[in-house]
Amino acid sequence: MSALGDILHRGRHVAGHHPYPRVEVDAAGWEDAAFQTADGRCTLLSLWGEVDGVHMALAGPDAMEIAVISLPCAGGRFPSVGQHHPPAIRLERSIRDLYGLEPQGAIDERPWLDHGRWGRRRPLGAATSDAGSGEAYDFLPVEGDSLHQIPVGPVHAGIIEPGHFRFTANGETVVRLEQRLGYVHKGLDGLMQGADLGRAAKLAGRASGDSTVAYATAFAQAVEAALGIAVPPRAQWLRALMIELERLANHLGDIGAICNDASFALMLAHCGILRERVLRAAAAAFDHRLMMDRVIPGGVAVDLASEGAAQFRALLAEIRARFPALVELYDDTTSLQDRTVGTGRLDPALARQFGAGGFVGRAAGRGFDARSLAAPLPYAELGFKPVTRSEGDVNARVWVRIDEVNHSLALIERLLDGVPMGEIAAALPSVAEPREGLALVEGFRGDVLAWLRIGADGRIARCHLRDPSWFQWPLLEAVIEGNIVADFPLCNKSFNCSYSGHDL
Amino acid sequence: MSKLLLQALILPPVTEPAPKPAADALAEIAAKVDAAAKRRLGRSLSIREVDAGSCNGCELEIHALSNAFYDLERFGLRFVASPRHADVLLVTGPVTRNMREALERTWRATPDPKWVVAVGDCAADCGLFAGSYAVAGGVSAVVPVDLHIRGCPPSPIRLLEGLLALLES
Numbered sequence: 010m011s012a013l014g015d016i017l018h019r020g021r022h023v024a025g026h027h028p029y030p031r032v033e034v035d036a037a038g039w040e041d042a043a044f045q046t047a048d049g050r051c052t053l054l055s056l057w058g059e060v061d062g063v064h065m066a067l068a069g070p071d072a073m074e075i076a077v078i079s080l081p082c083a084g085g086r087f088p089s090v091g092q093h094h095p096p097a098i099r100l101e102r103s104i105r106d107l108y109g110l111e112p113q114g115a116i117d118e119r120p121w122l123d124h125g126r127w128g129r130r131r132p133l134g135a136a137t138s139d140a141g142s143g144e145a146y147d148f149l150p151v152e153g154d155s156l157h158q159i160p161v162g163p164v165h166a167g168i169i170e171p172g173h174f175r176f177t178a179n180g181e182t183v184v185r186l187e188q189r190l191g192y193v194h195k196g197l198d199g200l201m202q203g204a205d206l207g208r209a210a211k212l213a214g215r216a217s218g219d220s221t222v223a224y225a226t227a228f229a230q231a232v233e234a235a236l237g238i239a240v241p242p243r244a245q246w247l248r249a250l251m252i253e254l255e256r257l258a259n260h261l262g263d264i265g266a267i268c269n270d271a272s273f274a275l276m277l278a279h280c281g282i283l284r285e286r287v288l289r290a291a292a293a294a295f296d297h298r299l300m301m302d303r304v305i306p307g308g309v310a311v312d313l314a315s316e317g318a319a320q321f322r323a324l325l326a327e328i329r330a331r332f333p334a335l336v337e338l339y340d341d342t343t344s345l346q347d348r349t350v351g352t353g354r355l356d357p358a359l360a361r362q363f364g365a366g367g368f369v370g371r372a373a374g375r376g377f378d379a380r381s382l383a384a385p386l387p388y389a390e391l392g393f394k395p396v397t398r399s400e401g402d403v404n405a406r407v408w409v410r411i412d413e414v415n416h417s418l419a420l421i422e423r424l425l426d427g428v429p430m431g432e433i434a435a436a437l438p439s440v441a442e443p444r445e446g447l448a449l450v451e452g453f454r455g456d457v458l459a460w461l462r463i464g465a466d467g468r469i470a471r472c473h474l475r476d477p478s479w480f481q482w483p484l485l486e487a488v489i490e491g492n493i494v495a496d497f498p499l500c501n502k503s504f505n506c507s508y509s510g511h512d513l
Numbered sequence: 514m515s516k517l518l519l520q521a522l523i524l525p526p527v528t529e530p531a532p533k534p535a536a537d538a539l540a541e542i543a544a545k546v547d548a549a550a551k552r553r554l555g556r557s558l559s560i561r562e563v564d565a566g567s568c569n570g571c572e573l574e575i576h577a578l579s580n581a582f583y584d585l586e587r588f589g590l591r592f593v594a595s596p597r598h599a600d601v602l603l604v605t606g607p608v609t610r611n612m613r614e615a616l617e618r619t620w621r622a623t624p625d626p627k628w629v630v631a632v633g634d635c636a637a638d639c640g641l642f643a644g645s646y647a648v649a650g651g652v653s654a655v656v657p658v659d660l661h662i663r664g665c666p667p668s669p670i671r672l673l674e675g676l677l678a679l680l681e682s
């Protein structure tokens with residue numbers, strides 16, 4: 010029996026959780042799951058809390074097997090997973106900040122999302138009020154000769170999201186980077202509680218604006234799994250179309266922006282034109298440039314008219330005509346290659362340990378791509394194959410994006426050719442008892458996880474959204490070590506982690 | 514590369530004609546801009562973007578202002594890296610409690626005369642995030658706002674209209 014199968018076998022099965030099983034375990038079972046994960050027999054997909062318990066989502070080695078393990082926390086405590094498995098540390102610190110549940114044995118007891126400014130502690134658990142005037146953060150001590158520190162942020166020099174980076178450098182070389190995040194914490198989990206499905210879907214679509222379609226789809230799929238409804242095939246195809254358009258736009262933007270951070274502005278100018286064309290075609294077909302609120306629980310909100318499809322075909326033709334010359338330019342410009350090759354190299358073992366998704370994982374040999382999971386999205390019918398590289402450097406992350414742009418172009422064409430006719434949304438039934446659902450959807454940045462419980466009143470009782478950035482941010486700290494400070498923007502852009510998606 | 518550069522010389526530009534400044538934005542700003550300040554700045558503004566809690570959707574569209582279609586710099590508008598070099602703060606997001614102080618400090622670091630433009634529905638009234646324990650309010654709850662540009666996110670054209678109104682007033 011697989012490690013995950015074994016854990017499931019010993020737990021108590023919880024009814025009404027779809028499409029993957031959920032089991033309740035005791036503290037020993039929880040620790041066992043943590044050990045199996047630390048030993049690499051399972052991948053941690055997420056870890057989250059609620060008032061009286063904690064949950065972790067795990068995947069078997071090939072991700073064909075997925076399950077949720079739950080531990081009721083009667084005494085307000087749970088055995089720390091992070092003490093055995095570092096990728097869990099920040100998630101655990103967040104559970105403590107929001108719900109006040111104590112991870113016992115935790116190595117890092119500092120708050121994470123809570124900066125002491127909310128005017129209350131444990132806002133989603135047994136809340137108490139406080140002054141909210143903020144508190145100093147204990148950065149990790151760094152000792153050694155000739156070291157100096159460079160604090161950056163939360164307000165950065167470019168048009169980007171806020172976060173704080175504390176560099177310790179020896180001359181030009183970075184010895185350690187420590188991140189402090191949480192600045193854009195908007196209280197998403199709290200806003201979700203009690204929201205009706207329509208409002209909750211909109212909130213999910215604003216967890217990270219650049220991945221709005223992926224989030225809205227993950228949320229919708231989790232709702233549909235929970236309620237047991239079948240979404241019309243046409244809606245599934247249109248969702249996949251929007252997801253691929255979102256990927257295309259973001260990858261094009263990223264390729265240009267990464268080159269721009271290596272002072273090669275020409276790529277940004279050309280990629281920026283192609284990105285804008287994607288957004289304009291999306292606006293023409295779906296009436297929103299980023300396609301926000303176009304995916305709804307039950308299906309999609311707008312149908313694709315034949316003029317819209319024609320726009321997309323013209324878009325494909327244009328990108329196919331122009332993109333190869335840009336790829337050639339990237340590949341042939343030695344001054345650019347000099348910056349990207351060998352820079353910010355991610356160890357494949359770390360990528361595996363952290364379950365790094367998206368271009369971060371796939372550029373370092375981790376082949377996981379949530380598009381390979383079985384239905385409901387029609388990727389199996391489209392002949393989808395994940396793209397992987399093994400070098401793990403900035404260059405490999407650029408190439409994964411280039412290959413995925415090309416692959417998305419092919420997928421979009423097949424989606425346009427094959428999209429079935431019919432309804433675009435199914436009605437949502439009302440429920441008499443609580444229902445739970447989980448979904449994993451591959452956005453441009455990696456796999457977005459949505460877990461939710463719908464109460465007997467038909468509203469969201471708890472919704473947890475896990476951005477791929479949770480497992481990518483810590484790796485950025487690792488890859489920058491030994492690189493020069495001046496290469497940080499390049500490494501950072503090649504990761505392009507979400508602040509909002511992470512800070513919630 | 515030479516081929517690409519040559520094509521760029523020969524092919525017509527993709528840049529859009531300038532939009533008319535939005536009438537409502539003009540009215541909002543006209544009341545607030547001091548003529549003397551305008552004389553001093555001429556028709557050029559340096560903009561510092563501050564994300565005070567956005568979902569990053571607004572940032573994507575602000576970025577788009579610099580692409581070849583909208584080409585913000587032709588209007589004398591440009592993004593700068595420091596608030597100390599800025600005339601305008603372009604602020605997005607509901608202001609989170611965790612970002613409030615950073616926004617206040619950025620505002621104080623910006624020399625007078627200065628304007629604040631609040632971008633997006635969240636920046637106006639917190640949008641869907643209204644009522645959260647983690648949100649301090651719209652931008653005007655923290656720093657004085659001269660102009661609101663609505664939308665979720667506002668399209669680059671709407672952003673341009675708003676910013677041009679700031680110049681023309």
Ligand code: SF4
Pocket residue numbers: 215218566567568569570571605606607632633634635636640664665666667
């Ligand atoms: S206005 Fe919309 S796009 Fe802008 S930050 Fe708010 S939710 Fe995101």
